[in-house]
Amino acid sequence: MKRLMSSILGLCLSHTATAAEPNTDALFDHQLKRLHADERVDMRAAFSGHPMLVINTASHCGFTPQFEGLESLHQRYKDKGLKVVGFPSNDFMQEAKDEAKIAKVCRYNFGVTFDMFSPIAVRGSDAHPIFQEIARQTDKPPRWNFYKYVIDAEGNVTAAFSSMTAPDDEDLRKAIEAVL
Numbered sequence: 001m002k003r004l005m006s007s008i009l010g011l012c013l014s015h016t017a018t019a020a021e022p023n024t025d026a027l028f029d030h031q032l033k034r035l036h037a038d039e040r041v042d043m044r045a046a047f048s049g050h051p052m053l054v055i056n057t058a059s060h061c062g063f064t065p066q067f068e069g070l071e072s073l074h075q076r077y078k079d080k081g082l083k084v085v086g087f088p089s090n091d092f093m094q095e096a097k098d099e100a101k102i103a104k105v106c107r108y109n110f111g112v113t114f115d116m117f118s119p120i121a122v123r124g125s126d127a128h129p130i131f132q133e134i135a136r137q138t139d140k141p142p143r144w145n146f147y148k149y150v151i152d153a154e155g156n157v158t159a160a161f162s163s164m165t166a167p168d169d170e171d172l173r174k175a176i177e178a179v180l
Contacts, residue, residue: 069167
């Protein structure tokens with residue numbers, strides 16, 4: 001019974017996106033600043049044509065330890081082409097104000113080597129266009145930190161998972177493997 005309830009809960013918390021044509025300009029037509037660095041990244045050059053796992057993150061959240069599992073996913077799938085991309089956000093009032101502190105949490109405390117960018121808004125009218133497009137495709141904007149979105153190489157959001165979905169979740173892993 002517990003396993004059945006867990007499966008039902010997992011289905012309720014994840015969402016397979018419907019066939020909405022992706023707006024790749026909204027996803028990739030940006031120059032974003034890398035976290036705690038002067039470097040700007042051309043999102044189209046770096047990520048277009050690659051499957052991605054996009055996560056909105058926060059450094060002072062009960063889900064912050066998920067960084068460790070996200071790094072494990074990055075290490076497991078990077079050679080197969082997956083790009084894990086973290087976007088810190090203070091939309092839920094749990095992000096450090098200082099980028100150096102954010103970088104310390106994810107890089108030094110949890111060993112994150114996947115791409116992390118400077119904080120952006122991820123929900124509402126102020127949401128960055130990347131998250132506006134994710135919400136448009138899925139009708140699932142982040143309701144909290146550590147929402148996870150699987151995006152295929154064509155820019156289609158194929159699955160969305162809530163904060164409650166751990167990085168080692170079998171359904172998340174299957175969704176990632178489906179886009180590789």
